[in-house]
Amino acid sequence: MTARVLVVDDLEPNVKLLEAKLRAEYFEVMTALSGEEAIRIAAEQQPDIVLLDVMMPGLDGFETCERLKANEKTWHIPVVMVTALDQQADRVAGLKAGADDFLTKPVQDIALFARVKSLTRFKQMTDELRHRHEAGARMGVLSQADLSKFDEQHATILAVTDCESIPALDQGSEHLPKHISVVYENDARMALEALRRGEPDLVLIDLSMESYDPLRLCSAIRAFDMTRLAPLLAIASRDETRHVVRALELGVSDYLMTPIDSEELAARVRTQLRRMRHIEHLRSSFDQTLEMAIMDQLTGLYNRRFLGAQGSRLVEEAHKSGEPLACLMVDIDHFKMVNDTYGHDAGDHILKEIAARLTTSVRGSDLACRTGGEEFAIIMPRTPRESAHEIANRVLRAVSGDKVKLDDGQTLDVTVSIGVSILHEGDKLATVLKRADEALYRSKQNGRNQVTDEAA
């Protein structure tokens, strides 16, 4: 584990001291002598972590931290505040400014390396996701996360402790983000179960537990994919420093020393929850692009690409199992005329409405796609010819049964023409679709608003 560390302090001897310590452990070090310089270097050089002195002339550490966290180029870089005094007020002010952690001067090696490694490990694990997401955001198809919204979501904290309660957690609820609920658990195995069911959003582990080795619990949580990045806060007393270091090595996200200050607890909980939600946002953005890649944006049906991929799979399965598979091709009648007469907006409205009626007429196992302008394909696995005709007629009635109401209140009669085909031995997807399309063409020739079989 190595990392690029930006050391910020207005006093050069302090900078040199930290730089020497870090370089001896093979970290790469950059330095800045003021808040302004730190902000510039952080944006340009993208360090993995910033060690930030609190007391500086000009921009002090709090303000520098706030600006780093507000800048879209630097908000993701963890910031550790380095304070001369171990003052509770400073810690809370720093956390409110968005700092991820604290070190007290003179900086102890163990604490320094534990924090740097733990914070950069997390950053490096999420960097890949972040880079991909930013590519999508640059193209305008993915949105940047709105951090302020994260605080408004409901969250459940699971507190694992032998004690009946953690007073700071209950007292501190005025400081905690809104919509937080706390659940206590004194059985480590039950806690793990709850985590695997995805119940808690954050876990607090009391390192003074005696009923179960709390480090074993940390390890078990971190060893599973599903809970590898779950927020995990350790609580320890001053004489358990070695436990804390070990817990950080095992991947605990953060820790608090007893007696717990409720405001500090609240600030750390908020930081961890934001982080977790940010990862969730990054993950879901991939699912979003995937969805965009296979869905028709206007109608919400699957698109032609997905018809090709999934339809071919269904055809293969049908050949293997010997079960019948049916296809419908559906085309809206006189759509061009409607579009020209009532305008594009009306055309779009009709497409959406017909897609919706189609969706409610087919079954959950059917694959309904928009293949082009006003044309739809439906692949129906495990469906013989008779059932295919039943469903085709259901679609016909669903479309023609009720007039389509336009936004301006006008109503229109809309009908569709349908072609039906059944998978034959040796057919590819394209072949069976083509026969349905030819049958559809005959429906059009014979006066529209009707279902025609490939054999007719």
Added chain:
Amino acid sequence: MTARVLVVDDLEPNVKLLEAKLRAEYFEVMTALSGEEAIRIAAEQQPDIVLLDVMMPGLDGFETCERLKANEKTWHIPVVMVTALDQQADRVAGLKAGADDFLTKPVQDIALFARVKSLTRFKQMTDELRHRHEAGARMGVLSQADLSKFDEQHATILAVTDCESIPALDQGSEHLPKHISVVYENDARMALEALRRGEPDLVLIDLSMESYDPLRLCSAIRAFDMTRLAPLLAIASRDETRHVVRALELGVSDYLMTPIDSEELAARVRTQLRRMRHIEHLRSSFDQTLEMAIMDQLTGLYNRRFLGAQGSRLVEEAHKSGEPLACLMVDIDHFKMVNDTYGHDAGDHILKEIAARLTTSVRGSDLACRTGGEEFAIIMPRTPRESAHEIANRVLRAVSGDKVKLDDGQTLDVTVSIGVSILHEGDKLATVLKRADEALYRSKQNGRNQVTDEAA
């Protein structure tokens, strides 16, 4: 750092010994007493790493490894072979079976934890990408990587050493994957430069270098995003074990002991290159879904979604800068009739051909999109009305100038109608597009194959 380790050995005392060592360091341990059991558990439980005994009745270690690497559910899990004898032949056989590394019995703690941590760190860093990719593969829009193809790609190895050459690398070229070239570098700074330019695919670092601290070089390589996952092989002599452990901690991918066996070197190089290519494949799959999300599959033009995102951005910029912005709406004349007469395939062919002519008629700074069936929109930043008309007329001529040749050899006259509009103060994207669309409508009314201005 913690991980879920699967220990495989037919002798229970061996299993118990490794289990105890690993559990004392807070690893989660699963066990299997045969190759068959190992394969089943690995597929079901998805450990982070497998420690696999070579000598077992039934499936031996080599065959078990081969099957694990051939199974799509387990191929990504690193396998460390545990051999009773430190025989070169076993090592090479293991590497050929796809093993990621070796441990020799009796297993030394330092070597054990160094290997387990290094291999699982890599796996955990790529797990996120892999999970996303698999979601895409399940939907059929992303392809699984074809590992065998990876070996056929060209690769450059950068060997950083004070020596003039590494004999095993030159001698060993018969064992190396085809299309490998080797470059030597004795200046660490130059090596780093080359890496940042993305030149080498794999770096060999000689840990006995004296001109520069080789560990510092490892750290510098790992500290940068761009080279964080680059394959990095260390070469060390037997008396440099401590160096090796430190190098592994800093993130070196693998190591070799001198004297180097050229076949072992070749096998390790192949493993590392495959891994690197696999990550590249995962990364590019995200870019692919992104592309699918913004491109029209048939014509390769941007789609309506991207027009909305990027077009709005261009409109905003134009309002800010005060520079003119123009829009064209383009619609193929009588397309429905062509489609009905010549069939869908001919229709698709015409759409592709017109899209290609459109692309060559507009400029690189213009945004050309297919907005629906046979309709296209072009947003032209920094373009006054006059230039917009010039380009519109160029499109008109590019379409009507040459007949479109269908696949069956028939040729068709195709024309388009075009509407032109210019961004006015306060316009949104939709407003300026709508005016171009209205102008397009007048082009149609007046006989098609012409350009009409919004003001006409």
